[in-house]
Every structure is written in C-alpha cells, then in structure tokens.
Amino acid sequence: MDLNTVLEVRDARQRAPWRSGDAWLGGGTYLFSEPQPHLRRLLDLSRMGWEPLRRQPDGSLEIAATCTIAQLSRFARAHQDIPAAPLFEQCCRAFLASFKIWNMATVGGNLCNALPAGPMISLTAALDGSVLLQAQDGTRRRTRVTDFITGAGRKDLAEGELLRSVTLPARALAGRTAFRQASLYGLGRSGALVIGTLDPLDGSLAVTLTAATVRPFRFWFPAPPGAAELRDTIERTLADGDWFDDIHGLPAWRRHMALRLSEEIRRELAGEARR
Known part of the structure; x- marks a missing residue:
C-alpha cells in the first residue's frame, strides 16, 4: 500500500533529530499493509549492516532486529547441533507467510508489533530472551521479552526508541x-x-x-x-x-x-x- 502522507525516507545511518510523524522502517510488511496517516518520515534500517545472527562467546545467540524470517529459518536448518533449533523453524512456519513476508518480515518488527499471535514473540519469550533497546540519546537498556510485551499491540518502547536486537541465553538454546x-x-x-x-x-x-x-x-x-x-x-x-x-x-x-x-x-x- 502506498503511504501518501510520507514525505521522506531517510537512511537511518544519517542521524537526525527525532520528530513527530517519524517511524522506523524494517521490513515494512506491517507498515505498508494498511494506512498510516500519522506518518511523515520513515527511517530505513535496511542499510545498518547489522549481522543477522551472531553466536556470542558465552554460547548465547544475538538476533538483530533486522534479521528476516528467512534468515532465521536458514540459520536453524544449518545449526541442528543446537537442541532448540527445531523450535526456530516451527515458529517461523507459524507465520503461514507468503514469499514476500518470509523474505522481508523481520524479527524486530514482529516483536514491536506486539500482536498476540506474533510467532517471534512466542519463540523469544519461550527461550527466555531479552531485548536490547536504544534511545535517541544513545543510552541502552535491556528487558526480558515477557516484560517488553505489555498487552495486545502494546510494548515497553518509548518515543523514538529502537529495538536493536534480542538475545537468547545459551542455557535455553x-x-x-x-x-x-x-x-x-x-x-x-x-x-x-x-x-x-x-x-x-x-x-x-x-x-x-x-x-x-x-x-x-x-x-x-x-x-x-x-x-x-x-x-x-x-x-x-x-x-x-x-x-x-x-x-x-x-x-x-x-x-x-x-x-x-x-x-x-x-x-x-x-x-x-x-x-
């Protein structure tokens, strides 16, 4: 769907003061699915260069907000040594998604939509995941997924705050x-x-x-x-x-x-x- 109220799409690497009518653009599968008359500018995260999935030295797994469902699925199939890997694919398939959604929808977008049926919420909450949030002034905070989602369509996200990644602990994996x-x-x-x-x-x-x-x-x-x-x-x-x-x-x-x-x-x- 065309968003005819949007006047500008800015590369998110180019820092600019947050203003009313701004929104982060990840995969855009929800953003472009229905009218968004309150939006005037989109800050595109697609060129941030974040590694989609990264194993940490302690064995935990960091999933970038921009990681797509397709990338998560491929990772799970390639890492069958992780006991919880089958759960990744089961949650990915819970989308029942089209080719477009599969390849464009992001883990971070699914979390930030905070819909009850969001399967990335199911996956990361079940594996005791925590999200890393970054404010406009650069300060960061971390909170558990179960605390981040506060209701249907509601989340603990301040104005202009960005969900940077979600981390799954090694023990849960x-x-x-x-x-x-x-x-x-x-x-x-x-x-x-x-x-x-x-x-x-x-x-x-x-x-x-x-x-x-x-x-x-x-x-x-x-x-x-x-x-x-x-x-x-x-x-x-x-x-x-x-x-x-x-x-x-x-x-x-x-x-x-x-x-x-x-x-x-x-x-x-x-x-x-x-x-």
Missing part, C-alpha cells in the same frame, strides 16, 4: 523443546500457541503461552509439575481479561486450547525428564 499450535482454520492465524522447554542441567520446566493471551505468559517450575499443579498455576495467574478476544477465537475457546496444549506439552517433556 541447549534445552529440549515442545511446540503446540491451534487455529480455527487450517491456514489461519494462531489462536493458541504453547511452547515448553526442559532445562538440560536442573530438569526445570517452563511453559509459555502466547496467541491465546494478550501478552506472553511464561510459567517456570523447578521440576515438571503434575497435571493439576500446571492447570491451577495457569488459572490462578491469568484473569479473564488476559485471554485474547478477536475474530480468530473467543476467550473461552482460547483458554480451553491453551490448557489442553499445555497438558500435552507437560506430558511430552515430563516423559523426557524421566528418561
């Missing part, structure tokens, strides 16, 4: 994972997406709910819980307003599917823990 997704339609948007991770060192289990909820919820247990404990923990934590409600699923259905998929994951990973 070494864990066993389980993935479940449900939709009202065969090729529809996720109505519930649940991911489980089993820590390889201490046997702790984390279950992360997304798509069914307005923001990601990550539940951590020092050991795989029983079915009743898992269900009670989820139901005690989530209020009625935490279940998402839109055309892709009513809250009651989303709650039912999230609880059902969580139990499936508990059984799968609890079996792994006993081996």
Whole structure:
C-alpha cells in the first residue's frame, strides 16, 4: 500500500533529530499493509549492516532486529547441533507467510508489533530472551521479552526508541523443546500457541503461552509439575481479561486450547525428564 502522507525516507545511518510523524522502517510488511496517516518520515534500517545472527562467546545467540524470517529459518536448518533449533523453524512456519513476508518480515518488527499471535514473540519469550533497546540519546537498556510485551499491540518502547536486537541465553538454546499450535482454520492465524522447554542441567520446566493471551505468559517450575499443579498455576495467574478476544477465537475457546496444549506439552517433556 502506498503511504501518501510520507514525505521522506531517510537512511537511518544519517542521524537526525527525532520528530513527530517519524517511524522506523524494517521490513515494512506491517507498515505498508494498511494506512498510516500519522506518518511523515520513515527511517530505513535496511542499510545498518547489522549481522543477522551472531553466536556470542558465552554460547548465547544475538538476533538483530533486522534479521528476516528467512534468515532465521536458514540459520536453524544449518545449526541442528543446537537442541532448540527445531523450535526456530516451527515458529517461523507459524507465520503461514507468503514469499514476500518470509523474505522481508523481520524479527524486530514482529516483536514491536506486539500482536498476540506474533510467532517471534512466542519463540523469544519461550527461550527466555531479552531485548536490547536504544534511545535517541544513545543510552541502552535491556528487558526480558515477557516484560517488553505489555498487552495486545502494546510494548515497553518509548518515543523514538529502537529495538536493536534480542538475545537468547545459551542455557535455553541447549534445552529440549515442545511446540503446540491451534487455529480455527487450517491456514489461519494462531489462536493458541504453547511452547515448553526442559532445562538440560536442573530438569526445570517452563511453559509459555502466547496467541491465546494478550501478552506472553511464561510459567517456570523447578521440576515438571503434575497435571493439576500446571492447570491451577495457569488459572490462578491469568484473569479473564488476559485471554485474547478477536475474530480468530473467543476467550473461552482460547483458554480451553491453551490448557489442553499445555497438558500435552507437560506430558511430552515430563516423559523426557524421566528418561
């Protein structure tokens, strides 16, 4: 879609004072999908030269905000030595994306849209990821993905602040994972997406709910819980307003599917823990 209110597209490497009507341009798959009448200038990040994915000396993985879904998928297929690598591809495929989206949509854009069904939110929240944010004055801060997304379409991002990267810790990458997704339609948007991770060192289990909820919820247990404990923990934590409600699923259905998929994951990973 043409954005006929935009008067200028500036290379983001050319620093300029932030002003009302500015927006960061990553892949643009959301930005150009609907009218944006409040925008006057786009700051293009495509030439920043950020390495899409970089293994750190401590074994963690830094994913640049401009990393595309295609680049993330290729990395996962090339690094099958990483136990959590299959989860990368499962979340990439949760987009059900066209060729254009697959090759242009970015990890950072998906996080900053903060949509409940954002699969990059699901991936990075489940793997205990943290985002690096940079303000206009150059100062940086880091916050966990589960804290960065504060609601449906809402995130902890100040005016002019930039999401630079997301980092996944080495310990999370070494864990066993389980993935479940449900939709009202065969090729529809996720109505519930649940991911489980089993820590390889201490046997702790984390279950992360997304798509069914307005923001990601990550539940951590020092050991795989029983079915009743898992269900009670989820139901005690989530209020009625935490279940998402839109055309892709009513809250009651989303709650039912999230609880059902969580139990499936508990059984799968609890079996792994006993081996």
